[in-house]
Amino acid sequence: MSLELRNVEKKVGQDTHIYSTNLRFEKNTINILLGSTLAGKTTLMQIMAGLDKPTNGEIWFADKNVTGVAVQKRNVSMVYQQFINYPNFSVFDNIASPLKITGINSDQIKKRVGQVSELLKLSEMLDKRPNELSGGQQQRTALARALVKDSGLILLDEPLANLDFKLREELREELPKLFENRECIVVYATTEPSDALLIGGYTATLMEGRVIEYGKTIEVYNKPKNLFSARVFSDPPINISEIKKSGDTFSLLHDSVKWKNSNVDLKDGNYKVGIRPYNITTYKEGNNCIEIKGKVLISELSGSESLIHFRNVNLNWVSLSNGIHQMKVGQEAKLYMNVDEFMYFDQNNNLVNNV
Amino acid sequence: MNKTINQKAWLFVIPVFILVAFNAVVPLMTVVNYAFQETFGNNVFTWEGTRWFKQILRSDRFHSALGRQFLFTGVILFIQVPLGIAIALTMPKKGIGVSVCLVLMSMPLLIPWNVVGAMWNIIALPEIGLLGHTLNDLGFDYNFTQQTGDAWFTTILMDVWHWTSLVVLLSYAGLRSIQPAYYQAAEIDGANRWAVFRHIELPKMKKVLTIAILLRFMDSFMIYTEPFVLTGGGPGNATAFLSIDLVKMALGQFDLGPAAAMSLIYFFIVLLVCWVFYNLMMRNETQG
Numbered sequence: 001m002s003l004e005l006r007n008v009e010k011k012v013g014q015d016t017h018i019y020s021t022n023l024r025f026e027k028n029t030i031n032i033l034l035g036s037t038l039a040g041k042t043t044l045m046q047i048m049a050g051l052d053k054p055t056n057g058e059i060w061f062a063d064k065n066v067t068g069v070a071v072q073k074r075n076v077s078m079v080y081q082q083f084i085n086y087p088n089f090s091v092f093d094n095i096a097s098p099l100k101i102t103g104i105n106s107d108q109i110k111k112r113v114g115q116v117s118e119l120l121k122l123s124e125m126l127d128k129r130p131n132e133l134s135g136g137q138q139q140r141t142a143l144a145r146a147l148v149k150d151s152g153l154i155l156l157d158e159p160l161a162n163l164d165f166k167l168r169e170e171l172r173e174e175l176p177k178l179f180e181n182r183e184c185i186v187v188y189a190t191t192e193p194s195d196a197l198l199i200g201g202y203t204a205t206l207m208e209g210r211v212i213e214y215g216k217t218i219e220v221y222n223k224p225k226n227l228f229s230a231r232v233f234s235d236p237p238i239n240i241s242e243i244k245k246s247g248d249t250f251s252l253l254h255d256s257v258k259w260k261n262s263n264v265d266l267k268d269g270n271y272k273v274g275i276r277p278y279n280i281t282t283y284k285e286g287n288n289c290i291e292i293k294g295k296v297l298i299s300e301l302s303g304s305e306s307l308i309h310f311r312n313v314n315l316n317w318v319s320l321s322n323g324i325h326q327m328k329v330g331q332e333a334k335l336y337m338n339v340d341e342f343m344y345f346d347q348n349n350n351l352v353n354n355v
Numbered sequence: 356m357n358k359t360i361n362q363k364a365w366l367f368v369i370p371v372f373i374l375v376a377f378n379a380v381v382p383l384m385t386v387v388n389y390a391f392q393e394t395f396g397n398n399v400f401t402w403e404g405t406r407w408f409k410q411i412l413r414s415d416r417f418h419s420a421l422g423r424q425f426l427f428t429g430v431i432l433f434i435q436v437p438l439g440i441a442i443a444l445t446m447p448k449k450g451i452g453v454s455v456c457l458v459l460m461s462m463p464l465l466i467p468w469n470v471v472g473a474m475w476n477i478i479a480l481p482e483i484g485l486l487g488h489t490l491n492d493l494g495f496d497y498n499f500t501q502q503t504g505d506a507w508f509t510t511i512l513m514d515v516w517h518w519t520s521l522v523v524l525l526s527y528a529g530l531r532s533i534q535p536a537y538y539q540a541a542e543i544d545g546a547n548r549w550a551v552f553r554h555i556e557l558p559k560m561k562k563v564l565t566i567a568i569l570l571r572f573m574d575s576f577m578i579y580t581e582p583f584v585l586t587g588g589g590p591g592n593a594t595a596f597l598s599i600d601l602v603k604m605a606l607g608q609f610d611l612g613p614a615a616a617m618s619l620i621y622f623f624i625v626l627l628v629c630w631v632f633y634n635l636m637m638r639n640e641t642q643g
Contacts, residue, residue, distance in 0.1 A: 072542065072545035080539075086558075089554065098544050
């Protein structure tokens with residue numbers, strides 16, 4: 001059992017929403033579609049579900065071509081960003097609704113709804129109506145509806161986006177556990193790199209209707225294929241700068257910062273460097289550190305981390321340090337970059353070093 | 356810390372007090388004044404207590420006017436609400452058709468009530484009216500000025516023509532506010548068209564429909580101008596609804612006391628029905 005998109009393309013009028021895409025999701029995997037708003041995540045999901053037809057290409061599920069098959073016949077579940085439940089049904093009836101259509105007997109329905117509501121901590125509120133629940137509980141109900149039937153494909157379209165921070169964290173931790181021991185493919189769309197890292201599995205990075213790359217989440221994160229993938233998969237945004245290499249010396253524009261990196265085997269010339277914010281810190285980290293100076297633009301504390309935006313020559317940089325490091329806006333700051341973690345990209349934006 | 360007491364806030368409420376006093380309390384109190392007294396002109400009043408109320412509540416004339424009123428309102432709600440929802444469901448959801456439909460739908464609502472009455476009066480004339488003449492040509496013995504059934508038929512047709520649009524517009528607004536994800540979820544569940552209507556569209560339209568029904572109830576229960584122009588309450592008293600009967604009593608016969616008592620009873624019936632209906636509809640609503 002696998003889900004395969006073969007040369008899938010989606011055009012609406014003159015606009016191309018999805019450029020020719022090939023993807024293959026294997027059985028029992030969680031697959032993240034990571035990209036900003038309008039990257040094509042939702043369109044791609046609707047094509048996978050059968051709610052929308054591709055302009056070109058085919059969708060194969062469990063070695064069958066299901067391209068034109070209606071969504072009701074595909075055995076899929078979907079959870080949306082908005083909390084979608086039937087407003088005049090109780091929570092029990094909402095969860096049971098996908099089962100009732102299949103015509104299994106009421107004892108079975110009771111048992112299944114009982115199990116799923118236990119799993120999602122909804123047992124106490126089965127008699128309530130959706131509008132009597134909190135946002136988190138409403139989304140739990142929607143999740144329960146998706147899990148109650150044995151779907152081969154479960155699609156989650158930014159399910160946590162409308163929840164407040166606390167509830168999001170709570171549900172995000174539970175999510176991967178919900179899909180353990182299930183025979184299904186899970187697809188999870190999100191704009192948050194942290195969602196992808198926490199959930200794990202596999203990730204496809206998307207940009208402007210194209211899938212940039214697909215692979216194990218941790219590999220895509222650590223070794224992005226190119227600059228775009230690195231950019232999509234970084235929050236706060238990754239720092240990117242033009243650099244020059246001559247001999248074993250690298251230098252930023254205007255020679256404001258120079259460093260040596262003998263581990264990297266590259267021809268002399270112009271490159272780009274990608275530095276994740278947490279590799280620029282107020283303290284030295286790693287064996288190979290270099291200094292960078294700049295004027296502080298923004299200094300924010302969040303929880304136990306300090307986010308400092310600063311300007312070096314003509315570029316704005318973002319740094320993320322552990323602990324509380326307060327800086328005044330406008331002051332000159334000295335920070336340290338961990339050279340071993342630098343990602344180098346060639347002029348075609350492809351990654352060229354082993355990180 | 357002590358709370359500072361600031362009575363200045365009352366100043367801001369004064370304009371509303373004045374407004375409400377002039378457009379509601381003062382006129383209403385005048386009516387109350389008449390309802391408990393007898394007058395023979397020259398501002399001479401004698402106290403009558405509840406006599407007019409008893410008289411009205413026991414009169415056959417009031418009972419039959421009230422009966423006609425409830426029948427009329429019931430019939431037009433029964434026609435306009437389902438018809439309005441049905442039209443709203445078939446209206447286009449995007450493209451130029453939306454504006455065209457919305458403008459067409461608003462047309463009847465923009466026509467003054469007495470013009471609507473006059474229009475339908477002419478249309479329904481048996482000799483020359485488009486409707487009246489056609490019906491007679493088709494072999495129906497149609498004459499709305501002489502036959503009770505025909506008068507009712509014409510009045511109801513006129514009201515449906517005039518006011519169904521209001522239900523359509525409100526229902527359409529309610530339908531448009533439903534997120535597409537609901538329809539997708541129903542599609543995934545394999546729900547049929549009826550289930551989508553019953554379990555998604557109808558509950559989601561509940562609030563606007565409540566407003567639509569309340570507005571239509573109140574307006575039709577107080578209907579005056581259109582039937583007055585169309586039939587003048589006739590033939591006989593066949594289409595003399597409460598307000599028409601009330602005006603006859605107050606200005607035709609100049610029975611100010613009973614007429615005042617009747618308008619108060621009338622007012623409380625409208626208030627009571629609206630209150631009961633609203634509470635029934637909103638029984639299960641706790642929040643958004």
